[in-house]
Amino acid sequence: MRLTLALALTGTLMLGGCSQLQLIGSTDSTRELAEKASDGDVDSQYLMGLHFTTGADASQDYARGLRYFEDAAKAGHADSQYMLGMGYYLGRGTAQDYPEAKKWLELAAYQGHREAMHYLGEIYFNGYGTQAEPSWGIHWIGQAAERGYSEAQYLLGTSYLTGIGSVKNRAQGLRWLSIASNNGSLRAKELLEQIKQQPRRYSFTAITSDLTALKKRYQIRFIQTRLSKLGYNPGPTDGVWGERTANATSQFMKRNAPITEVIEALRRQPEKI
Template sequence: MLRFKAKVFSSLLIGAALTLSGCKQVALITASDSTRELASAADNGDARAAYSVGMRYTQGLGETQNYALGLDYFETAAKLGLKEAQYMLGMGYYLGRGTAVDYVEARRWLSAAADQGYTPAMQTLGEIYYNGYGVTRAPMRGIYWSLQAAEADDAQAQYLVGISYLTGLGSNKARRVGEEWLMRSAQGGDQRARTLLDTLN
């Protein structure tokens, strides 16, 4: 029985791979010449080309929107070390776009991008750990990533750092420091920071 189940599972995996491969071939038949050229370059190990194809399909830029196909190209580029693709792949797993929600894979790829200093990935990881989204809540770890993104002028991260200093959750409580971060966040366009500052004042 166990051997039978293993064969069935293996067949399902092969079937899924063939389905995606078939979808890719069909999509590329109807794709623009520039997309086909990029896809060919991606198949030859060009990470930037793979990322560009991924963006075209996930965002519907000149091609019919197809998250699953776009994510496949992001994965190609992510495995080649492209931080932007690692971030997009991580967000795909995190939001369940083009694939099932998988928080472990999401953190894996977001961490890979964050380790390369990619600000959006650091900001997202900060929120994930600070709020406990799909992971055991770890405010200090969340602020570790948020602070790096905040120092790179990410308004959302600056807001979270401000909240942390105001409440003492994830950092030492320091109202003045918290308000300074909220002011920077508000100047960067985060409406939540503006609203909170009005309340505090």
């Protein structure tokens, strides 16, 4: 059965750790913030966007909030790119537009924004407004999982269990579901109960630095996953570039090629689901 990696999101746009602002005009500080935003300060534009999308009911104006996010997003502000992308993803403050959501989430994800990685992965996994690429979706979701996002950990675990987007590996599936459950994911806990498995305690430390190495590991994992599904033998899908992975890649490309070129070639190959 086709696995859909989607979260039931209701209410407001969400970004962990954001505090609500008071109504504009109610204090000198909020008036000053609005003035700074008008002068082009990206942090102030971001906070003004939060004010209209996550503030008190009387001040909620999603369309206006997204305009502030867009101003800051165009200047490269990662949190604003994420929030703007989620506006298009959810259809809050604008019409739902997955291609536009993908554009902004991708910009934030390439800056290392954890939640943006997760939702960008969902877009690719499910084919929301684009060709479905489950393995490329897990490439992004996995990075968010490694960085401690519990819902990404849950989705990575289900991917390993089903073999959609990953080479099927029950042990790894149960490991990531356990990590997600221990990290507070109710969906992971419920799934473990359904398959009659108790969550185990695994040593896990979220990766908060050396994101370049994490990205490369998941690029290699993607190559290994796709080559394996195409009938080559790249060895274990562990994200480590070993002799078998190198040989399988050379057989597929019919020459030696850089990792980025291999990824492009594999992504041009339709992925069976």
